[in-house]
Amino acid sequence: xxxxxxxxxxxxxxxxxxxxxxxxxxxxxxxxxxxxxxxxxxxxxxxxxxxxxxxxxxxxxxxxxxxxxxxxxxxxxxxxxxxxxxxxxxxxxxxxxxxxxxxxxxxxxxxxxxxxxxxxxxxxxxxxxxxxxxxxxxxxxxxxxxxxxxxxxxxxxxxxxxxxxxxxxxxxxxxxxxxxxxxxxxxxxxxxxxxxxxxxxxxxxxxxxxxxxxxxxxxxxxxxxxxxxxxxxxxxxxxxxxxxxxxxxxxxxxxxxxxxxxxxxxxxxxxxxxxxxxxxxxxxxxxxxxxxxxxxx
Amino acid sequence: xxxxxxxxxxxxxxxxxxxxxxxxxxxxxxxxxxxxxxxxxxxxxxxxxxxxxxxxxxxxxxxxxxxxxxxxxxxxxxxxxxxxxxxxxxxxxxxxxxxxxxxxxxxxxxxxxxxxxxxxxxxxxxxxxxxxxxxxxxxxxxxxxxxx
Numbered sequence: 001x002x003x004x005x006x007x008x009x010x011x012x013x014x015x016x017x018x019x020x021x022x023x024x025x026x027x028x029x030x031x032x033x034x035x036x037x038x039x040x041x042x043x044x045x046x047x048x049x050x051x052x053x054x055x056x057x058x059x060x061x062x063x064x065x066x067x068x069x070x071x072x073x074x075x076x077x078x079x080x081x082x083x084x085x086x087x088x089x090x091x092x093x094x095x096x097x098x099x100x101x102x103x104x105x106x107x108x109x110x111x112x113x114x115x116x117x118x119x120x121x122x123x124x125x126x127x128x129x130x131x132x133x134x135x136x137x138x139x140x141x142x143x144x145x146x147x148x149x150x151x152x153x154x155x156x157x158x159x160x161x162x163x164x165x166x167x168x169x170x171x172x173x174x175x176x177x178x179x180x181x182x183x184x185x186x187x188x189x190x191x192x193x194x195x196x197x198x199x200x201x202x203x204x205x206x207x208x209x210x211x212x213x214x215x216x217x218x219x220x221x222x223x224x225x226x227x228x229x230x231x232x233x234x235x236x237x238x239x240x241x242x243x244x245x246x247x248x249x250x251x252x253x254x255x256x257x258x259x260x261x262x263x264x265x266x267x268x269x270x271x272x273x274x275x276x277x278x279x280x281x282x283x284x285x286x287x288x289x290x291x292x293x294x295x296x297x
Numbered sequence: 298x299x300x301x302x303x304x305x306x307x308x309x310x311x312x313x314x315x316x317x318x319x320x321x322x323x324x325x326x327x328x329x330x331x332x333x334x335x336x337x338x339x340x341x342x343x344x345x346x347x348x349x350x351x352x353x354x355x356x357x358x359x360x361x362x363x364x365x366x367x368x369x370x371x372x373x374x375x376x377x378x379x380x381x382x383x384x385x386x387x388x389x390x391x392x393x394x395x396x397x398x399x400x401x402x403x404x405x406x407x408x409x410x411x412x413x414x415x416x417x418x419x420x421x422x423x424x425x426x427x428x429x430x431x432x433x434x435x436x437x438x439x440x441x442x443x444x445x
Contacts, residue, residue: 015442020433022390023440030394030438094389101388 022093029086036079043072299343300350308367313411314356315363317341356413364413373410373418378427378443380407387445392438393419393430 046069053062306325307313315323317340326335335343344363347353351369356362366373377396381387384401396402396419397410407415419441422428428443 015429015431019390019431019440019442023392023431023433024437026390026392026395026440027433027438030392097389 018093018097022090025086025090025093029083029090032079032083032086036076036083039072039076039079043069043076046072300347300352303343303347303365304352304367307365311409313365313414315340315344315365317344317361317363354417364411364417366414370417370421373414374421374425374427376406377415377418378422380405381428381443386443388443390440390442392440394438396441 046065050062050065050069053059053065303315303325307315315325317337322334326340327333341360344353344355344360347365348355348363352366354364354366356364380396380402381391391399393412393415396407396415397412398408402408416430416439419428419430422443423430426444428441430439430441432439
């Protein structure tokens with residue numbers, strides 16, 4: 001490359017005929033421009049002279065001055081045409097030079113490309129490709145062998161280990177979870193809801209009393225007068241949320257209001273014991289609370 | 298002290314050539330308020346000092362005109378070459394006049410440079426192998442070709 005560059009250097013630094021032609025043209029351009037300036041000055045002077053002569057009533061001489069002015073104007077037009085011509089030739093030369101240099105550059109680029117391509121022959125590439133394929137094949141073979149040995153000896157052990165790990169994980173999982181409560185009421189309601197439990201205990205007490213009170217009253221309720229009321233109430237019970245203060249219409253107005261809540265469901269669902277009802281309601285409440293504050297315990 | 302003053306003054310006013318002609322009332326050498334002026338010998342002496350410092354160059358053997366180089370010649374050479382590269386003029390020809398008064402240098406720092414300074418700077422570039430001064434036929438202007 002260095003050699004190539006050096007070879008070009010010598011003619012490049014020399015002044016060529018083209019350079020001389022360009023210089024000549026540029027000189028002409030400068031001279032024409034200077035001439036143009038001079039002629040423009042002359043025209044201005046002729047105009048001034050003509051004006052003076054008109055003022056001095058020397059009409060013939062004024063006419064002469066104006067004729068000279070016309071002559072100069074023609075000269076100016078010519079100069080402009082020449083200048084344009086010179087500029088055009090200069091531009092053409094520049095474009096041609098640019099083209100030549102571009103061609104040279106492209107040619108050199110092609111040569112360089114070819115040289116690079118020559119460095120890597122097609123046979124070499126093919127050989128390389130075969131080598132790569134062979135190497136890939138060998139690698140695959142080795143991997144297969146290794147995989148075989150692994151499956152034969154270690155697979156069973158690995159499976160065992162996996163099972164053991166899974167068991168351990170399950171055990172750990174079970175240990176982490178709280179034991180499933182047999183009666184969700186007491187266990188699910190966490191210690192934080194002591195107040196709630198107190199309330200339940202309070203409610204449970206009268207409920208037990210009432211159990212005793214209702215027991216003799218129950219048979220007539222089941223069989224006779226209270227039956228229509230009992231028929232009507234399930235809808236009301238279903239709609240009423242546990243703990244809501246829907247007053248009971250089962251003829252048990254003798255009880256206090258707080259008891260009404262609780263024993264209200266007990267009447268229609270005759271199969272359930274009131275205490276059981278109470279517990280279910282409490283459990284529902286407890287669960288709702290447990291959802292609000294999950295696993296607080 | 299004088300040389301420093303001259304360099305600063307010329308840089309500020311973008312002047313390049315000083316004359317030692319005592320008839321010229323250059324403000325550097327004339328103090329009108331006290332009506333005192335340096336005579337020619339004193340001016341030559343001062344400018345000689347400048348030339349010895351490398352910041353000036355006599356333009357004639359009679360030491361009547363002196364080029365003041367408030368920017369080193371190499372700096373001007375760089376400026377010219379930089380302009381030529383910026384204008385895409387490597388490997389092409391311009392005239393010396395174009396470098397200081399052509400349309401293409403209008404508005405650049407090269408505008409209005411004295412011809413002597415341009416030639417000197419181009420000679421500097423020639424020494425570096427970056428340009429070549431040449432002349433076509435005898436009627437032609439001086440041309441310069443820049444190299445990449």
